[in-house]
Amino acid sequence: MASWVSTAKLPPQAVAGASLFATSGCLSCHTYLGSGVSNLGGQDLTREALKGRGLDWQIRHQRCPSCVVHGSQMPKFGLGEPALRALAIFLEASKGKR
Helix, strand or coil, rough: CCCHHHHHHHHHHHHHHHHHHCCCCHHHEECCCCCCCCCCCCCCCCCCCHHCHHHHHHHHHHHHHHHHHCCCCCCCCCCCCHHHHHHHHHHHHHCCCC
């Protein structure tokens, strides 16, 4: 996770979300800067911010993935609002290697 901060030049406000992403099971289905697995169909999220979805979309999607993306197999996150916001900030700061 520490290498992500420097490689992707993540801003300080995205570090908590990066740590949460690295430790909460996201890498069991997604990849980020070459870490993780995608054999369950999860997308690479290294450049997620370039999709322009915004914080609100990210939070809604984490709260109820199939409500936002019909047919999504991603599980709902049972995390509180501060954690969902931290993950959203991380994802919206993720623009790939810079």
